Amino acid sequence: MNATLAAWNAAGAREALDALLACCGARRWAAAMVASRPIDSLEEMRARADGVWSTMEEADWMQAFACHPRIGERNAGIASGQSAAWSRQEQASANIAERSVLAELAHGNALYEERFGFTYIVCAAGKNAEEMLAILKRRLNRSREEELREAAEQQRQIMQIRLGKWLAS
DSSP states (O other), X not given: OOHHHHHXXXXXXXHHHHHHHTTOOOHHHHHHHHHTOOOOSHHXXXXXXXXXXXXXXXXXXXXXXXXXXXXXXXXXXXXXXXXXXXXXXXXXXXXXXXXXXXXHHHHHHHHHHXXXXXXXXXXXXXXXXXXXXXXXXXXXXXXXXXXXXXXXHHHHHHHHHHHXXXXXX
């Protein structure tokens, strides 16, 4: 068994919860995952994480979304230290983007939040700032319900990447 996973299985509830909140800021998701211990492998962790995520509702999604900085920004108000560090890694390409692209991202983020009522969430891993901007522009044309579901799916993808990073540490 993975050493990080073994330590998490043996950890107290608070410590185990904190570890998962860095992967996904939805407290109900993290609490359900902690309650489902022990988990024996990365594959089981991934499957269980998706299963629990599929039971989440809008309030849970909003809680998770609030832990992400806007694309092109560095700070998310309630993100944990590890979550914030992972966000910086995931959005690293935005740090080298041209000012005009960053300005468009800032404007697009504001439009998105005004239209949908939550932060633009995209799985940024492997995407450059221009790609994230194009995705943002495309997603602005959706209904709130469509976009909420897409943002939840993007959060699920981010959660899976972060679970892998956490268990690799």
